[in-house]
Amino acid sequence: MKTYLDCIPCFFRQGLDAARLATQDKVKQKKVLDEIATMIPHLSLNSTPPEMGRIIHATIRKFTNSTDPYKKVKEKYNKIALKLYPRLKEEVKRSNDPLLVAIRIAIAGNTIDFGVSSKVNIEKELKNILKQDFAIFDYQDFKNALKGTDEIVYIADNAGEVVFDRVLVEQLNKKVIYVVRDKPIINDATIEDALFCKINEVAKVISSGCDAPGVILRYCSDEFLNYYTRAKLIISKGQGNYETLSEEKRPVFFLLKAKCPIIARDLNCTEGDIILKYNLKVSKNKGEVCQ
Amino acid sequence: MKTYLDCIPCFFRQGLDAARLATQDKVKQKKVLDEIATMIPHLSLNSTPPEMGRIIHATIRKFTNSTDPYKKVKEKYNKIALKLYPRLKEEVKRSNDPLLVAIRIAIAGNTIDFGVSSKVNIEKELKNILKQDFAIFDYQDFKNALKGTDEIVYIADNAGEVVFDRVLVEQLNKKVIYVVRDKPIINDATIEDALFCKINEVAKVISSGCDAPGVILRYCSDEFLNYYTRAKLIISKGQGNYETLSEEKRPVFFLLKAKCPIIARDLNCTEGDIILKYNLKVSKNKGEVCQ
Numbered sequence: 001m002k003t004y005l006d007c008i009p010c011f012f013r014q015g016l017d018a019a020r021l022a023t024q025d026k027v028k029q030k031k032v033l034d035e036i037a038t039m040i041p042h043l044s045l046n047s048t049p050p051e052m053g054r055i056i057h058a059t060i061r062k063f064t065n066s067t068d069p070y071k072k073v074k075e076k077y078n079k080i081a082l083k084l085y086p087r088l089k090e091e092v093k094r095s096n097d098p099l100l101v102a103i104r105i106a107i108a109g110n111t112i113d114f115g116v117s118s119k120v121n122i123e124k125e126l127k128n129i130l131k132q133d134f135a136i137f138d139y140q141d142f143k144n145a146l147k148g149t150d151e152i153v154y155i156a157d158n159a160g161e162v163v164f165d166r167v168l169v170e171q172l173n174k175k176v177i178y179v180v181r182d183k184p185i186i187n188d189a190t191i192e193d194a195l196f197c198k199i200n201e202v203a204k205v206i207s208s209g210c211d212a213p214g215v216i217l218r219y220c221s222d223e224f225l226n227y228y229t230r231a232k233l234i235i236s237k238g239q240g241n242y243e244t245l246s247e248e249k250r251p252v253f254f255l256l257k258a259k260c261p262i263i264a265r266d267l268n269c270t271e272g273d274i275i276l277k278y279n280l281k282v283s284k285n286k287g288e289v290c291q
Numbered sequence: 292m293k294t295y296l297d298c299i300p301c302f303f304r305q306g307l308d309a310a311r312l313a314t315q316d317k318v319k320q321k322k323v324l325d326e327i328a329t330m331i332p333h334l335s336l337n338s339t340p341p342e343m344g345r346i347i348h349a350t351i352r353k354f355t356n357s358t359d360p361y362k363k364v365k366e367k368y369n370k371i372a373l374k375l376y377p378r379l380k381e382e383v384k385r386s387n388d389p390l391l392v393a394i395r396i397a398i399a400g401n402t403i404d405f406g407v408s409s410k411v412n413i414e415k416e417l418k419n420i421l422k423q424d425f426a427i428f429d430y431q432d433f434k435n436a437l438k439g440t441d442e443i444v445y446i447a448d449n450a451g452e453v454v455f456d457r458v459l460v461e462q463l464n465k466k467v468i469y470v471v472r473d474k475p476i477i478n479d480a481t482i483e484d485a486l487f488c489k490i491n492e493v494a495k496v497i498s499s500g501c502d503a504p505g506v507i508l509r510y511c512s513d514e515f516l517n518y519y520t521r522a523k524l525i526i527s528k529g530q531g532n533y534e535t536l537s538e539e540k541r542p543v544f545f546l547l548k549a550k551c552p553i554i555a556r557d558l559n560c561t562e563g564d565i566i567l568k569y570n571l572k573v574s575k576n577k578g579e580v581c582q
Contacts, residue, residue: 007318008324009303016296026296030336033299037331038326045317 001243003045003052006262008081009034011049015056017188022060023070035059048244050214057185060100066290070159077112077160077187078196080122088167091130099146100139102171103255104129107274108240109164110157110257112187122160129257135273138281142253149232151175153246155215156189157238158262162197165237169202169240178203183211188240191285239263245279252279292534297553298340302327306347309477312364313357326350326556339535341505348476348504361450367453368403368478369487382421390437392428393462394546395420398565400455401448401529401548403478413451420548426564429572433544436569441525444505445494446536447480448529453488456528459529460493468518468540469494470484474502479531505535530554535569543570 019032035288045050060065068074081146087107096099110141146152154176156165169176178199179189189197194205209221215236217225228234234252236245242254242263252275256266264271303324317383318326327347334343352358359365379396386392402416410458437443447456469490472479480488487495497579500512506527508516519525520537525543527536533545549555555562 005307005320005324009307012300012303016300026336029296033296034332037328040328042388045321 001048001127001246001266004262007049010050011056018060018069022064022066028063031063032060050212050240050244053218054212057268061212070187074159074193081160081163085163092167092171092207099151099171102168103276105164106168107255107257111227112158112160120288121271131276132274134276135269136275136277138276138278141278141281145233145251152233153177153227153231154235155237157241158187160195162189162194162199166199166202173179176203178205178223179208181211182207182209185213188213203284215239216244292339292557294336294338294340295553302343302347309351309360313351313355319354322354323351341366341503341531341535342507345503349489354444361478365478365484367452370485374456376454376470383458383462390462390475390567393459394567396455397459398546398548400452403449403451423565425567427566427568429567429569432569432572436524436542443524444518444522445526446467446470446528446532448532449478450480450484453485453490457490458468470499470515471498472502473498473500474505476502479504501523505531507535
């Protein structure tokens, strides 16, 4: 997904949110916004939003001397999510379609996203998403792809969400390569979060090699790219990964909740919708399912 | 009111909204945002937000060759409001407290504000505001001030809203100097809008001399300043005028709906609240009325 002009005000909002977490010094907070401002005239609208996100958060680290402003909130949501784990497993166990419930749970976990908003009510979101209709629902394609592969590349999004992903990974019952960010950025999951949430017990955890809030392939490690290019089924969680991979001709399934109006527009759906979208699906998808 | 850091993302949102009204050329729209970006490092947080608003809209005029992007929507809302006029008068007539209802109507008119949002439902807002509790309610001070003066300076905000103001002006039953912006900016009322809405039949209409979306005194004309400095009662409509006059030690009554979270915070109230605030009131006001 290219950068829309509407993303520009949002870059400043994201920068301000993160700067406030990193420092209480208003002069430094303003300095961060000034730096973002100096980048805007050089911003190409052909780049994806996480490319700018990567630069914004590098600026915050530079001007606030904080390498990980979201460390505390990530720890908080990792702990909250871990406590929810038995309940999530229970939801899957008592379902007639455990795979679908596990997918819904993985999407519910995606509501933990401080790139979009710093307020989140996981329990409420979980309850809603367990019964919400999908706006795009390529479930049959997903089941077909699952049958046809032994190895799945699963690209993670946020800390905390990892626990919800673990529920889906366990349900997939295949070899899973669980891919996290290379360095802390916003509240995205890193190796540390993956281990804290114990997903390493059911998947091989690797870093993408990229420190953007998405997967920018030219910054990714050879290790990740090897898995990525041979994969017959790739699960991509959340908006940042959608933004960077939506134009890739790869067998990617996007699992996300459309939390921003611009991404909703790009997906031809409505803000708040939940999505299971197959990237190689013939285009009739949009018109049919998402009015 | 000083500029808060939260105003910065909003400057870009406002700039984009106006640029889109002025031109469909995305390159020009981006150029407007680039120009706003170059100003941010020079922006003093001690200035009021309309000072930046003034520069932003000058930029839009410069890069899009459009002197009045909001001309059509202003005309539209002037016409809608004029049609509502008999109904507004009826509301006042059948009330036990016609002055208060006229104040409520003037505030309802203030929902026509494209600086905040481009979507508005006047009829719904009117219905709500006629019964909504005030978060700050210096009505007794207002009545006292009204008794003690023969001349009122009434600082207008938006086109369309002028019709609603006219209802209040008629109820005041005093000599009223109705002050509009010097040049088109956002959907703020100018002399042309005032005449279209026929408020000149019940008030003396003048320009402030200032082309900002607020009243920046150092840019105002001598004519306006003469009225302003001698006034015993000044009515200030809307957020832009509040932003520029809130720190003035003058007998200003602010009539507005708090439509942005930052102004709500500055007023110590909640977004969506309606306000009748006396600027010279002893400070206990906030703590008492607005929890």
